[in-house]
Amino acid sequence: MFVFALSFAALLCVTAAWPALSGRGSHFPSEGESEEVRSAAIKRLLEVFGMEDPPAVHGHKQPPQYMLDLYNTVADVDGVTKDPYLLEGNTVRSFFDKLRSEQVEFKFNLSTVARSEKVLTAELHLFKLRPQGTITFSRHHFCQVSVYQLLDIGKTNSTQTKKLLSSRLIPVHSAGWEVFTVTQAIRSWVADEGSNLGLHVVVRTLEGSQTDLKLIHFASGRHHHQSKQPMLVLFTDDGRRSAALESTTGGSEHSPGGNHLLVKSSRTARSPHYSEEEGRSKPCQRLPLYVDFEEIGWSGWIVSPRGYNAYHCKGSCSFPLGQNMRPTNHATVQSIINALKLIRGIETPCCVPDKLFSINLLYFDDDENVVLKQYSDMVAGSCGCH
Ligand SMILES: *[C@@H]1O[C@H](CO)[C@@H](O)[C@H](O)[C@H]1NC(C)=O
Ligand SMILES: *[C@@H]1O[C@H](CO)[C@@H](O)[C@H](O)[C@H]1NC(C)=O
Numbered sequence: 001m002f003v004f005a006l007s008f009a010a011l012l013c014v015t016a017a018w019p020a021l022s023g024r025g026s027h028f029p030s031e032g033e034s035e036e037v038r039s040a041a042i043k044r045l046l047e048v049f050g051m052e053d054p055p056a057v058h059g060h061k062q063p064p065q066y067m068l069d070l071y072n073t074v075a076d077v078d079g080v081t082k083d084p085y086l087l088e089g090n091t092v093r094s095f096f097d098k099l100r101s102e103q104v105e106f107k108f109n110l111s112t113v114a115r116s117e118k119v120l121t122a123e124l125h126l127f128k129l130r131p132q133g134t135i136t137f138s139r140h141h142f143c144q145v146s147v148y149q150l151l152d153i154g155k156t157n158s159t160q161t162k163k164l165l166s167s168r169l170i171p172v173h174s175a176g177w178e179v180f181t182v183t184q185a186i187r188s189w190v191a192d193e194g195s196n197l198g199l200h201v202v203v204r205t206l207e208g209s210q211t212d213l214k215l216i217h218f219a220s221g222r223h224h225h226q227s228k229q230p231m232l233v234l235f236t237d238d239g240r241r242s243a244a245l246e247s248t249t250g251g252s253e254h255s256p257g258g259n260h261l262l263v264k265s266s267r268t269a270r271s272p273h274y275s276e277e278e279g280r281s282k283p284c285q286r287l288p289l290y291v292d293f294e295e296i297g298w299s300g301w302i303v304s305p306r307g308y309n310a311y312h313c314k315g316s317c318s319f320p321l322g323q324n325m326r327p328t329n330h331a332t333v334q335s336i337i338n339a340l341k342l343i344r345g346i347e348t349p350c351c352v353p354d355k356l357f358s359i360n361l362l363y364f365d366d367d368e369n370v371v372l373k374q375y376s377d378m379v380a381g382s383c384g385c386h
Pocket of ligand 2: 157
Protein backbone atom coordinates (compact mmCIF):
# COMPACT_ATOMS: atom_id res chain seq x y z
CA MET A 1 0.00 0.00 0.00
CA PHE A 2 2.89 2.39 0.23
CA VAL A 3 5.92 2.52 -1.98
CA PHE A 4 5.73 -1.08 -3.07
CA ALA A 5 2.38 -0.36 -4.69
CA LEU A 6 4.44 1.02 -7.55
CA SER A 7 5.42 -2.46 -8.59
CA PHE A 8 1.89 -3.75 -8.35
CA ALA A 9 0.27 -0.73 -9.93
CA ALA A 10 0.45 -2.16 -13.42
CA LEU A 11 -1.64 -5.11 -12.28
CA LEU A 12 -4.05 -3.51 -9.89
CA CYS A 13 -4.90 -0.15 -11.40
CA VAL A 14 -4.78 1.62 -8.04
CA THR A 15 -4.89 5.01 -9.66
CA ALA A 16 -6.80 6.77 -6.93
CA ALA A 17 -5.95 4.58 -3.99
CA TRP A 18 -2.83 6.32 -2.68
CA PRO A 19 -2.88 6.77 1.05
CA ALA A 20 -1.93 9.71 3.16
CA LEU A 21 1.75 9.73 2.26
CA SER A 22 1.30 12.43 -0.37
CA GLY A 23 2.43 15.85 0.59
CA ARG A 24 5.05 16.78 3.16
CA GLY A 25 2.58 17.95 5.78
CA SER A 26 0.48 14.83 6.07
CA HIS A 27 0.74 12.44 8.98
CA PHE A 28 1.79 8.83 8.77
CA PRO A 29 -0.35 6.88 8.94
CA SER A 30 -3.61 8.73 8.46
CA GLU A 31 -6.04 9.03 11.35
CA GLY A 32 -8.19 5.96 11.85
CA GLU A 33 -5.56 3.51 10.73
CA SER A 34 -4.80 1.21 13.60
CA GLU A 35 -1.39 0.71 15.15
CA GLU A 36 -1.52 -2.86 13.85
CA VAL A 37 -1.94 -1.76 10.28
CA ARG A 38 0.81 0.77 10.77
CA SER A 39 3.34 -1.73 12.06
CA ALA A 40 2.43 -4.25 9.37
CA ALA A 41 2.86 -1.54 6.76
CA ILE A 42 6.20 -0.40 8.16
CA LYS A 43 7.37 -4.01 8.24
CA ARG A 44 6.41 -4.45 4.61
CA LEU A 45 8.17 -1.19 3.77
CA LEU A 46 11.31 -2.50 5.47
CA GLU A 47 11.11 -5.57 3.26
CA VAL A 48 11.10 -3.31 0.22
CA PHE A 49 14.40 -2.00 1.56
CA GLY A 50 15.64 -5.56 2.08
CA MET A 51 15.51 -5.60 5.89
CA GLU A 52 13.68 -7.53 8.55
CA ASP A 53 14.07 -5.04 11.36
CA PRO A 54 15.20 -1.45 11.44
CA PRO A 55 18.91 -1.39 12.33
CA ALA A 56 19.62 -0.35 15.91
CA VAL A 57 21.90 2.67 15.90
CA HIS A 58 23.23 3.94 19.21
CA GLY A 59 24.12 7.58 19.36
CA HIS A 60 25.35 9.84 16.65
CA LYS A 61 28.00 8.34 14.40
CA GLN A 62 29.86 10.07 11.65
CA PRO A 63 29.73 8.17 8.36
CA PRO A 64 33.08 7.77 6.54
CA GLN A 65 33.77 10.63 4.14
CA TYR A 66 34.44 8.09 1.40
CA MET A 67 30.87 6.78 1.67
CA LEU A 68 29.38 10.28 1.71
CA ASP A 69 31.37 11.19 -1.40
CA LEU A 70 30.34 7.98 -3.10
CA TYR A 71 26.69 8.63 -2.30
CA ASN A 72 26.90 12.15 -3.74
CA THR A 73 28.53 10.75 -6.86
CA VAL A 74 25.84 8.18 -7.60
CA ALA A 75 22.75 9.97 -6.29
CA ASP A 76 21.17 13.41 -6.58
CA VAL A 77 19.85 15.32 -3.55
CA ASP A 78 16.64 13.29 -3.61
CA GLY A 79 18.55 9.99 -3.63
CA VAL A 80 17.63 9.28 -7.26
CA THR A 81 20.34 7.45 -9.21
CA LYS A 82 22.15 9.82 -11.56
CA ASP A 83 23.48 7.12 -13.85
CA PRO A 84 22.40 3.48 -13.46
CA TYR A 85 25.71 2.27 -14.94
CA LEU A 86 27.95 4.09 -12.45
CA LEU A 87 27.87 1.32 -9.86
CA GLU A 88 28.51 -2.22 -10.98
CA GLY A 89 26.54 -3.91 -8.23
CA ASN A 90 23.78 -2.42 -6.08
CA THR A 91 25.49 -2.36 -2.68
CA VAL A 92 28.62 -0.77 -1.23
CA ARG A 93 29.54 -1.68 2.35
CA SER A 94 32.18 -0.09 4.53
CA PHE A 95 33.75 -1.71 7.59
CA PHE A 96 36.07 -0.41 10.23
CA ASP A 97 38.90 -2.50 11.59
CA LYS A 98 37.89 -4.43 14.72
CA LEU A 99 41.39 -5.33 15.92
CA ARG A 100 42.61 -1.75 16.26
CA SER A 101 46.01 -3.32 16.80
CA GLU A 102 49.33 -1.50 16.98
CA GLN A 103 50.64 -3.83 14.27
CA VAL A 104 49.57 -3.43 10.68
CA GLU A 105 47.07 -6.21 11.08
CA PHE A 106 43.41 -5.71 10.38
CA LYS A 107 40.26 -7.66 10.98
CA PHE A 108 36.82 -6.80 9.69
CA ASN A 109 33.62 -8.41 10.91
CA LEU A 110 31.76 -9.43 7.74
CA SER A 111 28.78 -11.04 9.50
CA THR A 112 26.37 -8.52 7.94
CA VAL A 113 27.23 -9.69 4.42
CA ALA A 114 24.77 -12.35 3.27
CA ARG A 115 26.31 -15.45 1.75
CA SER A 116 24.14 -14.96 -1.30
CA GLU A 117 25.66 -11.53 -1.84
CA LYS A 118 28.07 -11.52 -4.75
CA VAL A 119 31.36 -9.82 -3.88
CA LEU A 120 32.45 -7.89 -6.98
CA THR A 121 35.40 -5.97 -5.54
CA ALA A 122 36.86 -5.48 -2.11
CA GLU A 123 39.31 -2.74 -1.22
CA LEU A 124 41.44 -2.07 1.81
CA HIS A 125 41.71 1.69 2.35
CA LEU A 126 44.68 2.80 4.43
CA PHE A 127 45.58 6.38 5.28
CA LYS A 128 49.30 6.94 4.80
CA LEU A 129 50.65 9.51 7.22
CA ARG A 130 53.32 12.03 6.38
CA PRO A 131 56.78 10.61 7.14
CA GLN A 132 58.24 11.55 10.51
CA GLY A 133 60.98 14.18 10.52
CA THR A 134 63.90 11.88 11.22
CA ILE A 135 63.58 9.93 8.02
CA THR A 136 63.12 12.92 5.77
CA PHE A 137 66.71 12.52 4.56
CA SER A 138 66.35 8.80 4.03
CA ARG A 139 67.84 7.50 0.80
CA HIS A 140 64.60 5.60 0.15
CA HIS A 141 62.08 7.25 -2.12
CA PHE A 142 59.75 4.30 -2.58
CA CYS A 143 58.72 1.32 -0.54
CA GLN A 144 56.98 -1.88 -1.52
CA VAL A 145 53.73 -2.25 0.38
CA SER A 146 52.16 -5.73 0.30
CA VAL A 147 48.84 -6.87 1.71
CA TYR A 148 48.50 -10.50 2.80
CA GLN A 149 45.57 -12.68 3.80
CA LEU A 150 46.37 -14.51 7.03
CA LEU A 151 45.79 -18.25 6.71
CA ASP A 152 45.00 -20.97 9.18
CA ILE A 153 47.78 -23.54 8.70
CA GLY A 154 45.59 -26.23 10.21
CA LYS A 155 42.97 -25.83 7.49
CA THR A 156 45.08 -25.32 4.39
CA ASN A 157 47.46 -27.96 3.16
CA SER A 158 50.52 -25.80 3.08
CA THR A 159 53.13 -24.33 5.34
CA GLN A 160 52.27 -20.81 4.22
CA THR A 161 50.81 -18.63 6.94
CA LYS A 162 49.76 -15.91 4.57
CA LYS A 163 48.80 -15.34 0.96
CA LEU A 164 49.78 -12.28 -1.07
CA LEU A 165 46.73 -10.31 -2.25
CA SER A 166 48.12 -7.04 -3.49
CA SER A 167 51.46 -5.27 -3.69
CA ARG A 168 52.50 -1.81 -4.83
CA LEU A 169 55.30 0.77 -4.72
CA ILE A 170 54.37 3.80 -2.68
CA PRO A 171 56.39 7.03 -2.48
CA VAL A 172 57.77 7.49 1.02
CA HIS A 173 56.96 11.20 1.13
CA SER A 174 53.33 10.97 0.08
CA ALA A 175 50.37 11.28 2.42
CA GLY A 176 46.74 10.28 1.92
CA TRP A 177 44.58 7.28 1.14
CA GLU A 178 46.09 4.18 -0.42
CA VAL A 179 43.75 1.54 -1.80
CA PHE A 180 44.60 -2.16 -2.13
CA THR A 181 42.43 -4.74 -3.85
CA VAL A 182 41.72 -7.69 -1.54
CA THR A 183 38.75 -9.28 -3.31
CA GLN A 184 39.99 -12.90 -3.17
CA ALA A 185 40.27 -12.94 0.61
CA ILE A 186 36.89 -11.34 1.20
CA ARG A 187 35.18 -13.82 -1.15
CA SER A 188 36.61 -16.72 0.85
CA TRP A 189 35.61 -15.09 4.15
CA VAL A 190 32.04 -14.46 3.04
CA ALA A 191 31.80 -18.13 2.04
CA ASP A 192 33.39 -19.30 5.31
CA GLU A 193 33.25 -16.77 8.14
CA GLY A 194 35.51 -18.89 10.35
CA SER A 195 38.42 -18.59 7.94
CA ASN A 196 38.62 -14.83 8.51
CA LEU A 197 41.90 -14.32 10.35
CA GLY A 198 42.46 -10.86 8.99
CA LEU A 199 44.83 -8.96 6.74
CA HIS A 200 48.49 -8.23 7.30
CA VAL A 201 50.44 -5.39 5.70
CA VAL A 202 54.19 -5.65 5.11
CA VAL A 203 56.41 -2.75 4.05
CA ARG A 204 59.76 -3.52 2.40
CA THR A 205 62.52 -1.39 0.98
CA LEU A 206 63.26 -1.81 -2.71
CA GLU A 207 66.17 -4.10 -1.77
CA GLY A 208 63.61 -6.37 -0.19
CA SER A 209 64.40 -5.95 3.49
CA GLN A 210 61.42 -5.63 5.76
CA THR A 211 61.28 -2.18 7.39
CA ASP A 212 60.16 -1.38 10.89
CA LEU A 213 57.31 0.70 9.51
CA LYS A 214 59.00 3.99 10.27
CA LEU A 215 59.49 4.60 6.56
CA ILE A 216 55.85 4.17 5.72
CA HIS A 217 53.35 4.70 8.46
CA PHE A 218 49.60 4.12 8.19
CA ALA A 219 46.99 5.61 10.47
CA SER A 220 45.56 3.10 12.92
CA GLY A 221 42.11 2.90 14.44
CA ARG A 222 43.67 3.23 17.88
CA HIS A 223 45.92 6.26 17.57
CA HIS A 224 44.47 8.42 14.85
CA HIS A 225 41.40 10.42 14.06
CA GLN A 226 38.27 8.53 13.03
CA SER A 227 38.39 10.12 9.56
CA LYS A 228 41.72 8.29 8.92
CA GLN A 229 40.73 4.87 10.21
CA PRO A 230 41.62 1.78 8.17
CA MET A 231 38.56 0.76 6.23
CA LEU A 232 37.37 -2.13 4.12
CA VAL A 233 35.05 -1.27 1.23
CA LEU A 234 33.00 -4.00 -0.43
CA PHE A 235 31.20 -3.60 -3.73
CA THR A 236 28.58 -6.32 -3.89
CA ASP A 237 25.35 -7.28 -5.58
CA ASP A 238 22.45 -8.90 -3.77
CA GLY A 239 20.73 -9.88 -7.02
CA ARG A 240 17.68 -7.74 -6.30
CA ARG A 241 18.19 -5.32 -9.16
CA SER A 242 17.00 -8.03 -11.60
CA ALA A 243 14.96 -6.56 -14.43
CA ALA A 244 15.37 -2.96 -13.32
CA LEU A 245 17.34 -1.77 -16.30
CA GLU A 246 15.04 -3.38 -18.81
CA SER A 247 11.93 -2.01 -17.16
CA THR A 248 12.96 1.59 -17.80
CA THR A 249 12.27 1.37 -21.51
CA GLY A 250 8.87 2.95 -21.03
CA GLY A 251 6.24 3.54 -23.65
CA SER A 252 8.40 4.96 -26.41
CA GLU A 253 8.81 1.63 -28.20
CA HIS A 254 5.05 1.24 -28.30
CA SER A 255 4.20 4.71 -29.48
CA PRO A 256 4.51 4.40 -33.28
CA GLY A 257 1.55 2.02 -33.47
CA GLY A 258 -0.24 4.03 -30.82
CA ASN A 259 0.17 7.16 -32.85
CA HIS A 260 -1.56 5.60 -35.82
CA LEU A 261 -4.58 4.83 -33.76
CA LEU A 262 -4.32 8.22 -32.14
CA VAL A 263 -4.46 10.08 -35.46
CA LYS A 264 -7.56 8.15 -36.47
CA SER A 265 -9.28 8.54 -33.16
CA SER A 266 -8.67 12.25 -32.79
CA ARG A 267 -10.78 12.91 -35.91
CA THR A 268 -13.83 11.60 -34.18
CA ALA A 269 -12.89 12.80 -30.75
CA ARG A 270 -14.99 15.87 -30.15
CA SER A 271 -18.32 14.46 -29.17
CA PRO A 272 -19.81 16.19 -26.12
CA HIS A 273 -20.04 12.89 -24.25
CA TYR A 274 -16.27 12.51 -23.94
CA SER A 275 -15.42 16.09 -23.13
CA GLU A 276 -17.88 15.83 -20.28
CA GLU A 277 -16.07 12.74 -19.02
CA GLU A 278 -12.73 14.50 -19.30
CA GLY A 279 -14.10 17.35 -17.26
CA ARG A 280 -14.80 15.03 -14.36
CA SER A 281 -11.28 13.71 -14.01
CA LYS A 282 -8.00 15.19 -15.11
CA PRO A 283 -6.09 13.17 -17.67
CA CYS A 284 -3.47 10.67 -16.53
CA GLN A 285 -0.52 12.54 -15.10
CA ARG A 286 2.38 12.31 -12.67
CA LEU A 287 1.83 13.97 -9.28
CA PRO A 288 4.13 14.30 -6.25
CA LEU A 289 4.25 11.68 -3.49
CA TYR A 290 6.85 12.54 -0.89
CA VAL A 291 8.05 9.64 1.28
CA ASP A 292 9.46 11.23 4.42
CA PHE A 293 11.80 8.91 6.35
CA GLU A 294 11.58 11.12 9.41
CA GLU A 295 7.78 10.73 9.55
CA ILE A 296 8.19 6.98 9.18
CA GLY A 297 10.64 7.05 12.09
CA TRP A 298 13.71 5.96 10.17
CA SER A 299 15.82 9.11 10.40
CA GLY A 300 18.01 7.47 13.09
CA TRP A 301 19.61 4.94 10.77
CA ILE A 302 19.20 6.51 7.35
CA VAL A 303 21.98 9.00 6.69
CA SER A 304 20.71 10.14 3.27
CA PRO A 305 18.30 11.09 1.83
CA ARG A 306 15.83 12.47 4.38
CA GLY A 307 13.07 11.38 2.08
CA TYR A 308 12.35 11.22 -1.60
CA ASN A 309 9.67 11.98 -4.11
CA ALA A 310 8.28 8.67 -5.34
CA TYR A 311 5.60 10.45 -7.44
CA HIS A 312 2.34 8.80 -8.25
CA CYS A 313 0.15 8.46 -11.29
CA LYS A 314 -3.37 9.73 -11.26
CA GLY A 315 -6.03 10.66 -13.76
CA SER A 316 -8.31 9.26 -16.35
CA CYS A 317 -7.36 7.22 -19.37
CA SER A 318 -10.54 7.73 -21.31
CA PHE A 319 -10.87 8.00 -25.05
CA PRO A 320 -9.17 9.64 -26.89
CA LEU A 321 -5.76 8.89 -25.44
CA GLY A 322 -3.34 11.63 -26.41
CA GLN A 323 0.33 10.98 -27.04
CA ASN A 324 1.18 12.68 -23.73
CA MET A 325 -0.63 9.80 -22.00
CA ARG A 326 1.95 7.43 -23.49
CA PRO A 327 -0.64 4.76 -24.23
CA THR A 328 0.25 1.25 -25.26
CA ASN A 329 -1.55 -0.03 -28.35
CA HIS A 330 -3.47 -2.26 -26.03
CA ALA A 331 -4.59 0.68 -23.90
CA THR A 332 -5.63 2.64 -26.99
CA VAL A 333 -7.78 -0.25 -28.22
CA GLN A 334 -9.23 -0.77 -24.75
CA SER A 335 -10.17 2.90 -24.46
CA ILE A 336 -11.88 2.71 -27.85
CA ILE A 337 -13.81 -0.43 -26.91
CA ASN A 338 -14.78 1.30 -23.66
CA ALA A 339 -15.90 4.41 -25.52
CA LEU A 340 -17.88 2.50 -28.13
CA LYS A 341 -19.44 0.40 -25.35
CA LEU A 342 -19.13 -2.62 -27.63
CA ILE A 343 -18.63 -4.95 -24.71
CA ARG A 344 -20.00 -4.40 -21.24
CA GLY A 345 -17.73 -4.17 -18.22
CA ILE A 346 -14.64 -2.98 -20.07
CA GLU A 347 -13.07 -0.20 -18.00
CA THR A 348 -10.81 2.52 -19.28
CA PRO A 349 -7.08 1.64 -19.14
CA CYS A 350 -5.06 2.31 -15.97
CA CYS A 351 -2.93 5.34 -15.31
CA VAL A 352 0.31 3.78 -14.03
CA PRO A 353 4.05 4.48 -13.86
CA ASP A 354 5.60 3.42 -17.16
CA LYS A 355 9.13 4.44 -16.32
CA LEU A 356 10.71 3.83 -12.92
CA PHE A 357 13.97 5.08 -11.47
CA SER A 358 16.08 3.66 -8.66
CA ILE A 359 16.97 5.47 -5.48
CA ASN A 360 20.03 5.21 -3.23
CA LEU A 361 20.06 4.91 0.53
CA LEU A 362 23.07 5.61 2.72
CA TYR A 363 22.43 3.97 6.09
CA PHE A 364 23.89 2.31 9.17
CA ASP A 365 23.42 -1.44 9.31
CA ASP A 366 23.01 -3.61 12.45
CA ASP A 367 26.74 -3.60 13.06
CA GLU A 368 26.89 0.20 12.58
CA ASN A 369 28.74 -0.12 9.30
CA VAL A 370 27.74 2.42 6.69
CA VAL A 371 26.08 0.90 3.63
CA LEU A 372 25.12 2.44 0.31
CA LYS A 373 22.35 0.54 -1.41
CA GLN A 374 20.51 1.05 -4.64
CA TYR A 375 16.83 0.11 -4.88
CA SER A 376 15.29 -0.28 -8.30
CA ASP A 377 11.84 0.84 -9.42
CA MET A 378 11.26 3.29 -6.57
CA VAL A 379 10.43 6.55 -8.35
CA ALA A 380 7.80 6.99 -11.04
CA GLY A 381 9.64 8.73 -13.87
CA SER A 382 6.55 9.12 -16.02
CA CYS A 383 2.98 7.93 -16.17
CA GLY A 384 1.07 6.34 -18.97
CA CYS A 385 -2.18 4.64 -19.81
CA HIS A 386 -1.77 0.89 -19.79
C1 LIG B 1 30.56 -9.97 14.32
O1 LIG B 1 29.45 -9.17 14.58
C2 LIG B 1 28.29 -9.87 14.97
C3 LIG B 1 27.13 -8.89 15.03
O2 LIG B 1 27.50 -7.69 15.62
C4 LIG B 1 28.57 -10.59 16.28
O3 LIG B 1 27.43 -11.31 16.68
C5 LIG B 1 29.76 -11.51 16.10
O4 LIG B 1 30.09 -12.12 17.32
C6 LIG B 1 30.96 -10.77 15.56
N1 LIG B 1 32.01 -11.70 15.24
C7 LIG B 1 33.25 -11.55 15.68
C8 LIG B 1 34.22 -12.61 15.25
O5 LIG B 1 33.60 -10.62 16.37
C1 LIG C 1 47.89 -32.40 1.40
O1 LIG C 1 49.14 -32.61 0.75
C2 LIG C 1 49.52 -33.97 0.67
C3 LIG C 1 50.90 -34.05 0.09
O2 LIG C 1 51.11 -33.12 -0.92
C4 LIG C 1 48.49 -34.71 -0.17
O3 LIG C 1 48.82 -36.08 -0.26
C5 LIG C 1 47.10 -34.54 0.44
O4 LIG C 1 46.14 -35.14 -0.39
C6 LIG C 1 46.79 -33.08 0.64
N1 LIG C 1 45.55 -32.96 1.38
C7 LIG C 1 44.60 -32.09 1.05
C8 LIG C 1 43.40 -32.06 1.95
O5 LIG C 1 44.67 -31.35 0.08
